[in-house]
Every structure is written in C-alpha cells, then in structure tokens.
Amino acid sequence: MTPIAGIVAIVLCGCRELQSVLAPQGPQARQIAELSWILFGAAAVILLLVAILVFLATVGPDAARVRLARSSSVVVCGLAMPLVVLGAALAYGLWLTRSVASTSGDDAVRIEVTGEQWWWRIAYPMPGGGDVASANEIRIPLGRPVDLTLRSADVIHSFWVPNLAGKVDMIPGRTTRMRVVADRVGVFRGQCAEFCGGPHGLMAFEVVALPPDEFDDWLLAQAADAREPSSPAGWRGKHVFLAAGCGGCHAMRGTAAVGAIGPDLTHLASRRRIGAGTLAASPADLVRFITDSQHAKPGNRMPPFQVLEGDAARAIVTYLIEAH
Ligand SMILES: [Cu+2]
8 A cells, every 4th residue: 555655646746837847837848848748659659569560470360470570570670660760759859959058149037056065056147247146046037038057066966947948967167058938927846956965855946937027126136235134133143143153154245244155145035945945944944954954954064053042043033034
C-alpha cells in the first residue's frame, strides 16, 4: 500500500502547475512541451509497430516470417528507419527551439543571476547605471522578453524554471544566457538542476511574473535604501544586527552593513521565501533561520546564531521587516 501511495503522491505532485514542464507559461517552454509530446507520440507509434513486427516474427503466418527474416528487412527496419526518424527528430528539435538562446537586442529586460552554493544572487541592472541586488526570487514583467545572464560563483549549477524554459548550466568562468517570456501572471518555481554539493536539494527559487506597471513600481521600490526602523524594537534590532556582525556577510543598503557573501537583505521582507525556497519569509521562520540555520537548511554557509535566541532575534526580524 505504501509504495502505491508514494507513487500516486509523486504523480500528483507532477500535476501541480507551480513547477511543471507540462504546464508551459511562455513561448520557450511551449516549444519544449510541444517537442516532448511529438517525440512521445512518435515513440508510441514506433513501439506499436515494433510490437506488431515481433508478434508477426514469432507467431505470425509463415509468409510474413520469411519476409521478416530477409536481410533487407533488417537493413530497412534496423538501420535506415532509425537514421531517418532520429535525424528528422533532431532537425525538428533544433529548428523548434532555435529562439531559446537568441538574445537579439530589443526592449528586453536584463537580469543577472549568479549561482552560489546554495542560493541565487540576483541583480537588475538599472537604466541610469548601477544594479539593484536581490536574492532567490526573480520578478519579471508579463509579456516582455527577459534576457537572463547566468554565471556561477563557485561550482556548476543549472538554472531551471520548467514552466518558462529548459535548463541552462551556470559554469564557473563562463557566461551563459537564456531568454524567457511569461504570458501569464503567476509564480513559477525553479530549482538548481545540477548537483552542486551540500544542500543542493534546497536550492530553489521563484519567478514572479507581474503586470508591467506593477513590475516597474516594484523595481523602483527595490532600488531604495533600507528604511530607518519605525519602532523601538526595530531600533534595537538594527543595533543587534550591526553589533552581531551580520553586516560582514549581508548588505542593508544605506547602513554600515555592506557584506556581499550572503544575500542582500535590504528588501528581504518583500520576498516570499528565505533560504532559497526552504522556508517562508514569515517572522517565525526568519527567527528560526537566524538562530538555527544549520537545522533549517543543513550544510548552508550561514553560521547559526543561537546566542540571539529569543528577543534579540525577534528584534532583528522586526528591523528587517521595517527596513523594507
Ligand atoms: Cu545545485
């Protein structure tokens, strides 16, 4: 019973549209889904033909068996057919997906994504120069082409948002590119698709597609520095944040915290999840990540701050929320 329940659960998870190649939400993903269905259909037809031939060759009438035993049948069915079918499938696949890597200049939005062990550094180059830093969540405007520049800071990672496009590897020392377009507003989950050590399985992210004007407002808000706290707890949190050394690894723009080892936390409170998709961005989960990061996401590069357990961690979280 348990194995069956497990299989049913896996199959049902595959049907959820949050992260599925079978629920394409943009032209690039649609091409890939189309190709998969065509290959699946062709493979089904070929399997049926093979099954019929095997049936004829083993228990069929004598005449059919004699014909199938000729060497010309072997050359046609075993050599010519596969060459033609596989050649055609390859040519069609290359033609169909030719636009995935194309990044010809137009009004495309540029976003830079860097794979880090085990999270995603995001930068939005601004028209006036400079970048807006974020992490683990990519917001894109609906319907506009988005050119993603993919890099790695350490080992090979692979960038994959099944609803929007195929996988593209992030290779140390190289820059790879990918173009996506979302034609539906929504949240699409992505995942590192190349084993990169440690908590690779907890290296996810989300792509949030917004109406273009909402995207512009959001980006403008992200470009702002951290706000000063608005409550006594927030002020205490800011003080603890700076005193505990969080700023050695994290930036809170506009403050003395300018670390770049971990995610930029300036607008953390605007994000949906923390720890690269591991926990919700709720106050309780934030406290948990700060004080007990090695249980929340075993092996990740943030040291646990058990000393802050209780009021101090809650005050930091209040600060992070008020700073947005
Ligand atoms: Cu990985």
